[in-house]
Amino acid sequence: MNIRQLQFLVALSQEKHFARAAAVCNISQPTLSSRIRQLEEELGVPIVERDKRYIGLTVEGTRVLEWAKRILADCEFLEQELSELKGGLSGRLTIGVIPSALPVVSLLTSPFCVAHPGVKVTVLSRSSVEIQRQLQDFEIEIGLTYVENEPLKHVKTLPLYQEHYILVTATDGPLAGRETVSWQDVSAIPLCLLTTDMQNRRIVDQAFRQANCEVSPQVEANSITALYSHVRFGRWSSVLPQAYSAMVGLGDSLEAIPITAPSVSHSVGLIASDRDPPSPLASAIMAETAKLDLTDLLSTV
Incomplete structure (x- = not known):
């Protein structure tokens, strides 16, 4: 089992189509199918339900996918941490933001980008439910969302301002x-x-x-x-x-x-997964944002 096989599995679960997943991974469809079958043989369980087309993942495949996402996230976190030790964070920080907070997010990303010029930032408009799910699935590193109104699970929070x-x-x-x-x-x-x-x-x-x-x-x-x-x-x-x-x-x-x-x-703030070790990029933007007084900034705009 290797990292590329896990990447192929995650791509297949997202695209739900062998040809599209192969295109995302920049490989041929036969190569992707072969590597998935190889992973099934190595683990000794069926992962993908097949007919003439992709049907879905088996029960075992769903569990393998969960582990694959964790392993790939840990590999990415390791690369981020090593880049910081070499002289500065690098990588891509993906932020999920509720629509009502989109006008505010630049107050966070601007000082973060000044402090960490080697990091690229992607801002995605998402509902609060999608933000929680994507944090759990390692699709985003951080969320800007409501922190008190509806239950949040397995996250750490940084309240920023009252909406x-x-x-x-x-x-x-x-x-x-x-x-x-x-x-x-x-x-x-x-x-x-x-x-x-x-x-x-x-x-x-x-x-x-x-x-x-x-x-x-x-x-x-x-x-x-x-x-x-x-x-x-x-x-x-x-x-x-x-x-x-x-x-x-x-x-x-x-x-x-x-x-x-x-x-x-209602209180709006940053949320990040409470897993250990944490995402270096998530920790970095949490630290930079903690220096800000957004209530004061919004009152003076």
Whole structure:
């Protein structure tokens, strides 16, 4: 058994197709099939269910896949740690970020990249559930997500700031010009909101329920940019994180009004797997971010 065989197995599980997995691995399909069969012979168990095409993994194959991901992650962590000992971290840091925190992530990645110029960063928009799953599957090193609202398992956390909520609406809209609005006020106007698989939407729905009102938005999207576009060019308003207007700005045609009665806030921060040894890249961005006061930064933007 060798590292390449494990890489082939992980690619096959992700692509669910022999030819596509072979293309990802830059090898021929017969070579990939042969190396997977060789792995099955070495371990003495069937790993892949086959017919004329890929069907899935066997029970044994699922367990082998879990171990393969751990082993490959440990190999990557070892390479990162050795690069740091040689003179500086290198590699690629992949961050999963909930849509509501995407405008904020540059406040973390910018100082990290200055401190670690040899590291490349990939930012992915993900739901909070996807972030947890991808941490467990070693597909990302770190997540920027809610840290208190819904249960988190097998992670360490670094709370960074409180997410507050605003109504983003046209300057000539029915609620324009107010200093604050209530959740009941907001429920009475046409809305576009994030999709229900997003924790932000579940938070917003809970706030409406606490105010004894329900909403049924005509437009839903899993992107805050899409919501902003609908508010700017359509007849809708939206409930967005206050950090969005602070970081991105709204232009002259829109305004942001704080939502109160009740006042709602939730903690957003970094999460990383609590496994030992930890990912050197995850530990590095945790350390750099711990030096920041994001609450102060967001208030001065």
